Amino acid sequence: MRAVVARDGVVGVEVVDDPLPGPGQVLVEPLACGICGSDMHLVSTQAEMPDLVPPIILGHEFVGRILDNGPGGRGRFPVGSVVTSVPYLDTADGPQLIGLSPLASGGLSEQMVLQDRRLLPVPEAMIADHAALAEPLAVxxxxxxEAQMDTDDVALVIGCGPVGLAVIATLKAAGHGPVVAADFSPSRRSVAERIGADVVVDPGHHSPYRRWTELAGRELPSSPLLESDRRAHTVLFECVGLPGILAEVMNSVHAHTRIVVVGVCTEPDTVTPMIANVKELSLRFVFAYRPEEFARALDWIADGTIDVAPFITGVRTLEDAAKSFTDLRARERHCKILLKPGGEG
Known part of the structure; x- marks a missing residue:
């Protein structure tokens, strides 16, 4: 079969062996699969350490059609069913991340193996491609x-890439508002507005913190010596994941702000803890999602609570993989590119 393989930090389409499902597994034909920031991080790491990161068939944001069951199994869903799943596959070495492990081939391929017990059915009335967005939406x-927001809290989302947009969409689906969003990219600001952000700010021209704190109300005293029975209503989601962003956020926010760090910074970074001490800031680092949150994200897409169509800025074939990775690194035009093994649709 054809598959998108990351090898020595280079992305390309190769012909590889067809995967074989084991007991409790199903063989699936991917219908669409998204390219994630994690994929790009993996390729960059592989380029830096080619001897340590083996070749990997990429793709963990997928939707597919069941082709067959593993030996001795009937499966929970009939052959031909359209399904998605959290990207974990059971192996002899324990659960492996699909598309991010050499032991679990990903969805940027003509065939893949999924764990039957983890499958979620995609409703017939739902656009199948949209189910590939359940994974990033679950983030x-x-x-x-994890932010444990109150109804009066005002959120600021820094960074409107796929993760930031997923946070904005979830905030609105959960009934939280107003939501302030900030990004340097005009195209990403436009998508943020389309999915429900109440205030969209270009940080190159205006401070995203000013409007956000105006909406949240008067700043509370930082010192606990100055008693106050009020709770700060400022909650910030850092969705960029680059060095220096967290320090800037800590310097800029009001006292008692809760900062949820969603962006994954893969390089060493520096912050000044005393700033967080004096302001009594709360930092919560989060990663991925729980299975029930993945299922909830799929339900939101299926019932129309969240329209994920604005996320998708490109639908291409597997042969376009290398170009798509290059385009996504530019950050200006694209948000989420889906690759379809069977061609565009």
Whole structure:
């Protein structure tokens, strides 16, 4: 079969062996699969350490059609069913991340193996491609759940890439508002507005913190010596994941702000803890999602609570993989590119 393989930091289409499902697994034909920031991080790491990161068939944001069951199994869903799943596959070495492990081939391929017990059915009335967005949307659902927001809280989302947009969409689906969003990219600001952000700010021209704190109300005293029975209503989601962003956020926010760090910074970074001490800031680092949050994200897409169509800025074939990775690194035009093994649709 054809598959998108990351090898020595280079992305390309190769002909590889067809995967074979084991007991409790199903063989699936991917219908669409998104390219994620994690994929790009993996390729960059592989380029830096080619001897340590083996070749990997990429793709963990997928939707597919069941082709067959593993030996001795009938499966929970009939052959031909359209399904998605959290990207984990059971192996002899334990659960492996699909598309991010050499032991679990991903959805940027003509065939893949999924765990039957983890499958979620995609409703017939739902656009199948949209189910591939359940995975990144679940990241936003988890971040918002971990923020433990009150109804009066005002959120600021820094960064409107796929993760930031997932946070915005989840905030609106959960009934939170107003939501302030900030990004340097005009195209990403436009998508943020389309999915429900109440205030969209270009940080190159205006401070995203000013309007946000105006909406949240008067700043509370930082010192606990100055008693106050009020709770700060400023909650910030950092969805960029680059060095220096967290320090800037800590310097800029009001006292008692809760900061939810969703962006994954893969490089060493520096912050000044005393700033967080004096302001009594709360930092919550989050990663991925729980299975029930993935299922909830799929339900939101299926019932129309969240329209994920604005997320998708390109639908291409597997042969366009290398160009798509290059385009996504530019950040200006694209948000989420889906690759379809069977061609565009």
């Amino acid at each position: 936003g659902a988890h971040a918002v759940a």
